[in-house]
Amino acid sequence: MAVLRAAGCVFAEDEADLILATARTGREAAELARRRAGGVPLEQVVGWAGFRGRRIGVAPGVFVPRRRTEFLVAQALEQAPDATVVVDLCCGSGAVGAALAAELGDVELHAADLDPAAVRCARRNLAGTGGRVHTGDLFDALPPRLRGRVDVLAANVPYVPTGEIGLLPAEARDHEPRTALDGGADGLDVLRRVAAGAPDWLAPGGCLLIETSRRQAPAAAEAFTAAGLRTRSAVAEEEDAHVVIGVAPAPGGPPNRTRAVSPGRSPGR
Incomplete structure (x- = not known):
């Protein structure tokens, strides 16, 4: 969470929870947090976006549904x-x-x-x-x-x-x-x-x-x-x-x- 806060993520705690729930290992969680701190959209980091109560898969370089x-x-x-x-x-x-x-x-x-x-x-x-x-x-x-x-x-x-x-x-x-x-x-x-x-x-x-x-x-x-x-x-x-x-x-x-x-x-x- 500290990495996300330092990067200026407004909802650092919520984003950290999503990253921890997505990552399979501590090393993977650290890498996902690093990507998020570097400005990659959270949805592309965790691989999905919420949309009308569903999880929509999102890949790197693909428009994130709003x-x-x-x-x-x-x-x-x-x-x-x-x-x-x-x-x-x-x-x-x-x-x-x-x-x-x-x-x-x-x-x-x-x-x-x-x-x-x-x-x-x-x-x-x-x-x-x-x-x-x-x-x-x-x-x-x-x-x-x-x-x-x-x-x-x-x-x-x-x-x-x-x-x-x-x-x-x-x-x-x-x-x-x-x-x-x-x-x-x-x-x-x-x-x-x-x-x-x-x-x-x-x-x-x-x-x-x-x-x-x-x-x-x-x-x-x-x-x-x-x-x-x-x-x-x-x-x-x-x-x-x-x-x-x-x-x-x-x-x-x-x-x-x-x-x-x-x-x-x-x-x-």
Whole structure:
């Protein structure tokens, strides 16, 4: 614990307990503590992250799932409680897909990421779900047979503006892949690509959900509406979680429009 305190870890005692519970020997515990003191994210040190009450395996160099992203899962379950085809795009560790598969039950789950390390990690996390994990750039990674069939398309895209990468905590900046963080000049480059391509893949009434920031939410909603989706935004103030939701209209449905930001509640931590 002294090593972690000296390194400035705010929750040194709790982190030390996790490291001791993970390590098989005293020597291994010392090595894990050394890595943590050197700035490696705790989740990468112990090999897992908590997400909606589950342990999600996390490997070195893979984006660590954030607790605020639990709100995206909650919104997906609220919007499409009977979903049978789910896609976790930009899946990273596969945390979102794993949670949706566990809580929806019998679903056809697909996940995709550009980063081979993330794909390997997601395959381990989704092994018990029957889900398939694909390598590639956004929709290019998905099997063509999914076109027009997806009930839930969840995409935790990178949304940090390029010029703000240097302002991130060192844990993220130095130990997570830049491709999982950098969203371009205004942080919305990947979001716009996903929104533009989503209508070809969504089933009638299917929904696209993307996490973003408070500042970016209005522009993100505009991108959803421009793609022909019925759009709303949801917010969980306590977690500072912002999700934009777009629904593919059913044939003969009402014209698309953007609704004002609505309050939301995230599940307890």
